Amino acid sequence: MTGPATPALLRRAKADTVAFMVTVDGLPVQVHPGDSVAVAVLCAGGKPYRRAVLGDAPRAPYCMMGACFECLVQVDGVPNRQGCLVPARPGMRIVRQNGLNAGPQEGPAE
Numbered sequence: 740m741t742g743p744a745t746p747a748l749l750r751r752a753k754a755d756t757v758a759f760m761v762t763v764d765g766l767p768v769q770v771h772p773g774d775s776v777a778v779a780v781l782c783a784g785g786k787p788y789r790r791a792v793l794g795d796a797p798r799a800p801y802c803m804m805g806a807c808f809e810c811l812v813q814v815d816g817v818p819n820r821q822g823c824l825v826p827a828r829p830g831m832r833i834v835r836q837n838g839l840n841a842g843p844q845e846g847p848a849e
């Protein structure tokens with residue numbers, strides 16, 4: 740596995756799936772079939788999931804079912820995708836968002 744260890748909370752109960760790689764902010768992250776883009780970003784760890792539109796506050800997915808819009812990310816160049824609703828696919832390029840723009844977050848990892 741490449742990148743940080745997957746937190747126990749996020750490990751899949753079913754271990755017989757074949758993992759694949761996506762990138763989050765340019766770094767490789769291993770995910771499994773059925774994982775969402777939001778899961779990939781959470782597994783990447785490090786920085787906050789995203790930054791709020793107003794006030795620059797760190798935000799994270801809340802509902803994981805498409806209701807709260809706290810999981811917005813850029814996926815393959817398309818901004819403002821709801822990460823919890825987009826299935827991860829091999830080779831996807833995921834970028835955390837600052838507010839409404841799709842630019843990568845600035846500053847050191849937290």
Ligand code: FES
Binds near residue numbers: 800801803806
């Ligand atoms: S986590 Fe709530 S919409 Fe994605």
